[in-house]
Amino acid sequence: MDRRVTKQVRVGNLSLGGSAKIAVQTMWSHPLPDKNDAKGIEALLDRLRTYATMGCDIIRFAYHTEADREVFSIICKESPMPIVADIHFDYRLAIDAFTCGAHKIRINPGNIGSKQKVEDVVRCAQDNDGAIRIGLNGGSLPIHLRSQDHVRAMVDTALTYIDWFESWDFDRIVLSLKDSDLETTYRSYTSIAESSAYPIHLGVTEAGGIVSSSVRSTWVLGRLLNDGIGDTIRISITDDIEYEIEAAKELLRAVGIESKGIRVVSCPRCGRSTFDSQKFLKQVQSRLSTFDVPLTVAIMGCQVNGPGEASHADIAITGIGQKVFLYEHGVLKRQVSADEAESALFETLEAYINAQ
Numbered sequence: 001m002d003r004r005v006t007k008q009v010r011v012g013n014l015s016l017g018g019s020a021k022i023a024v025q026t027m028w029s030h031p032l033p034d035k036n037d038a039k040g041i042e043a044l045l046d047r048l049r050t051y052a053t054m055g056c057d058i059i060r061f062a063y064h065t066e067a068d069r070e071v072f073s074i075i076c077k078e079s080p081m082p083i084v085a086d087i088h089f090d091y092r093l094a095i096d097a098f099t100c101g102a103h104k105i106r107i108n109p110g111n112i113g114s115k116q117k118v119e120d121v122v123r124c125a126q127d128n129d130g131a132i133r134i135g136l137n138g139g140s141l142p143i144h145l146r147s148q149d150h151v152r153a154m155v156d157t158a159l160t161y162i163d164w165f166e167s168w169d170f171d172r173i174v175l176s177l178k179d180s181d182l183e184t185t186y187r188s189y190t191s192i193a194e195s196s197a198y199p200i201h202l203g204v205t206e207a208g209g210i211v212s213s214s215v216r217s218t219w220v221l222g223r224l225l226n227d228g229i230g231d232t233i234r235i236s237i238t239d240d241i242e243y244e245i246e247a248a249k250e251l252l253r254a255v256g257i258e259s260k261g262i263r264v265v266s267c268p269r270c271g272r273s274t275f276d277s278q279k280f281l282k283q284v285q286s287r288l289s290t291f292d293v294p295l296t297v298a299i300m301g302c303q304v305n306g307p308g309e310a311s312h313a314d315i316a317i318t319g320i321g322q323k324v325f326l327y328e329h330g331v332l333k334r335q336v337s338a339d340e341a342e343s344a345l346f347e348t349l350e351a352y353i354n355a356q
């Protein structure tokens with residue numbers, strides 16, 4: 001597939017668009033810890049380090065009060081990945097976020113007040129080496145445009161804001177155009193991709209839980225990626241952040257854009273299942289996602305059919321009762337007790353990788 005040619009926009013130490021890889025994003029889903037809660041701050045930074053090892057490239061935080069400024073400044077400074085501040089309504093918070101060290105903000109210029117306030121934010125981004133995502137949503141279009149076709153309204157609005165930004169000599173712009181209607185989202189992205197050369201942030205709004213979001217996001221974002229559109233991606237899921245990262249990486253792999261990372265296959269289980277593959281998968285999935293080698297690991301429910309069904313995998317694991325078996329390309333390599341299953345899997349995996 002030919003990827004759309006875009007300008008390249010720097011966000012901290014990362015580049016979006018141009019020849020840069022498609023960046024995986026997520027969003028922090030809890031309030032920030034109190035500034036006096038050193039343990040809470042360190043725990044948050046630990047989570048960010050884990051997300052980075054899982055393949056997350058950027059993380060966004062809602063920045064909705066200046067009371068968070070001290071903690072947010074620490075996060076911006078210590079984070080292993082660029083930080084984006086999500087701003088609604090108050091342009092002073094956008095300015096404050098940049099002075100805290102945010103590498104990018106996400107705003108809808110239409111909901112922070114006058115054009116002068118938008119200019120103040122853009123000037124602050126210039127002064128603080130920041131980028132801005134113009135994030136439009138069909139549900140928050142200006143009232144006089146809401147009854148119009150949302151695709152046309154969002155694209156025209158985005159182009160107007162781009163004109164404003166460029167008139168202030170600012171071009172570190174990323175765009176997103178989302179709507180609760182999936183086809184409107186798809187057409188808005190394809191239309192803006194034809195009209196502008198700025199990098200595009202892909203996402204689906206109001207996506208839902210794991211199943212709903214994965215299906216809805218794959219339906220829209222998979223087609224856009226296949227069209228060569230998209231420079232950074234977030235799969236919004238109402239669940240643990242790890243799922244967002246895993247889903248985004250899996251989608252990039254499925255479309256053929258990402259070749260790194262372990263692809264996990266697991267059987268659906270049936271009446272023959274003697275190994276709790278579902279529980280084991282949950283136990284090891286996050287750790288497996290920290291490997292960036294392109295391998296397949298199979299987690300199968302029984303020893304009868306599992307090894308055969310998983311013979312295409314580099315490493316497979318299954319079991320019966322208290323015995324667990326590890327295979328390389330369908331050939332039995334190790335037998336361990338159920339208690340040792342996790343450590344044996346990672347030892348086998350690491351030995352396999354080192355032998356390549």
Ligand code: SF4
Nearest residue numbers: 267270273301302305
């Ligand atoms: S591997 Fe075994 S448990 Fe899993 S679906 Fe196949 S036969 Fe059933």
